[in-house]
Amino acid sequence: MSLDESVRQEITDTIETNEVVLFMKGNRRSPQCGFSATVVGILDSMLETYHTVDVLSAPHIRDGIKTFSSWPTIPQLYVKGEFVGGCDIVQEMMGNGELYDALGLEPVEVVQPKITVSDVAAQALAGAAAEHGGGGRELHLSVDATFQAHLSLAPRTPADVEAIVEGGGAGMTLLLDPMSAGRADGITIDVADTPNGQAFKVDNPNAPRVQQMSVSDLKRSIDAGEAIELLDVRTPEERAIAAIPGAVLLNETEAARIEGLPRDTKLVLHCHHGGRSQQAAEQFVSLGFTQVFNVVGGIDAWSQEIDPDVPRY
Amino acid sequence: MALQIINAGPPPEEIAEQIRAAIAGALPDALIDVRPQGPGHFEITVTDAAFEGLNRVKQQQLVYGAITELMAGANPPVHAVDRLECLVP
Numbered sequence: 001m002s003l004d005e006s007v008r009q010e011i012t013d014t015i016e017t018n019e020v021v022l023f024m025k026g027n028r029r030s031p032q033c034g035f036s037a038t039v040v041g042i043l044d045s046m047l048e049t050y051h052t053v054d055v056l057s058a059p060h061i062r063d064g065i066k067t068f069s070s071w072p073t074i075p076q077l078y079v080k081g082e083f084v085g086g087c088d089i090v091q092e093m094m095g096n097g098e099l100y101d102a103l104g105l106e107p108v109e110v111v112q113p114k115i116t117v118s119d120v121a122a123q124a125l126a127g128a129a130a131e132h133g134g135g136g137r138e139l140h141l142s143v144d145a146t147f148q149a150h151l152s153l154a155p156r157t158p159a160d161v162e163a164i165v166e167g168g169g170a171g172m173t174l175l176l177d178p179m180s181a182g183r184a185d186g187i188t189i190d191v192a193d194t195p196n197g198q199a200f201k202v203d204n205p206n207a208p209r210v211q212q213m214s215v216s217d218l219k220r221s222i223d224a225g226e227a228i229e230l231l232d233v234r235t236p237e238e239r240a241i242a243a244i245p246g247a248v249l250l251n252e253t254e255a256a257r258i259e260g261l262p263r264d265t266k267l268v269l270h271c272h273h274g275g276r277s278q279q280a281a282e283q284f285v286s287l288g289f290t291q292v293f294n295v296v297g298g299i300d301a302w303s304q305e306i307d308p309d310v311p312r313y
Numbered sequence: 314m315a316l317q318i319i320n321a322g323p324p325p326e327e328i329a330e331q332i333r334a335a336i337a338g339a340l341p342d343a344l345i346d347v348r349p350q351g352p353g354h355f356e357i358t359v360t361d362a363a364f365e366g367l368n369r370v371k372q373q374q375l376v377y378g379a380i381t382e383l384m385a386g387a388n389p390p391v392h393a394v395d396r397l398e399c400l401v402p
Binding site: 063066067069070071072073083084085089 | 369370373374375377378380381384385386391393394
């Protein structure tokens with residue numbers, strides 16, 4: 001089948017301008033097929049960002065990429081302009097370590113993480129495994145590059161690492177891929193009540209947290225001309241009363257711009273007293289930002305300790 | 314439950330023959346075995362000296378490249394290749 005020249009050019013541009021490209025069904029947040037979801041899970045465990053192309057919303061690419069790659073199925077992974085393979089090949093490469101090389105990553109040193117599983121969680125996990133396991137499927141924990149945890153039942157792969165399980169779940173088998181294992185030491189798994197019923201609660205001490213910054217540290221950082229994004233999470237009305245010089249109102253446009261920044265960008269958030277900015281800061285941490293600071297005491301502390309010309313309200 | 318409509322296509326053996334012919338067109342010296350598995354599903358084994366020295370992706374691309382047309386479009390005769398084995402004689 002011939003490939004339309006404009007489609008060929010579009011695919012070539014995509015794989016040349018993005019180091020890692022996954023042609024898939026759906027997107028990274030909501031994959032629309034199991035094979036695409038599997039590859040997304042593997043890439044999420046290894047990379048913070050990569051480019052995805054949803055072939056369901058681009059039918060010309062859906063057919064075009066099959067001809068372009070001489071490969072009949074979706075998903076298809078390209079790294080540095082080269083076709084790597086589909087789902088089964090990516091899984092195999094994850095298992096034997098070749099994927100680290102292909103992605104230009106240092107192979108991770110395999111560590112056996114210590115994980116504490118509470119009594120209740122151990123019972124619930126055993127129940128789930130009894131109900132949905134079988135067929136060689138075992139309990140897996142993954143921790144992706146943004147430190148989101150996922151529990152699943154899946155066949156064991158040669159690369160899987162067994163956790164050292166402590167607490168009520170001592171002795172149970174819990175498997176992690178090598179990248180997840182490196183992020184999982186010290187995790188606690190418990191059960192918590194949510195509005196939608198009981199759910200597993202995974203507490204990971206390695207996950208980046210919101211750090212606290214005093215107004216004097218903020219002043220020093222501004223005076224030193226440090227590269228920070230200083231964000232004001234208050235309302236426009238409050239901002240009209242008083243504002244810290246250099247701070248930008250976190251409206252929707254601004255939030256969208258910040259979400260597009262590298263995840264190691266230093267974000268400093270303030271509000272009136274430090275409560276709202278703490279919550280906003282936690283949101284950015286959950287998006288994968290690793291340098292997120294909350295200004296303790298907010299603009300009120302700034303007025304009192306740094307600049308009395310900024311009115312208090 | 315939604316009712317699924319299955320349009321009867323050509324018999325699997327006929328499609329298997331199309332697959333064989335398409336692969337033979339690209340790899341004239343190959344030994345080709347195509348086994349129908351179910352509607353639209355096939356297993357394929359190809360043995361050819363041309364695979365020598367190629368990695369798994371490159372080997373399979375030689376075969377898939379030959380049968381792209383049978384797998385393209387909304388309702389292709391070949392829905393899925395459940396298993397593709399590329400062997401060096």
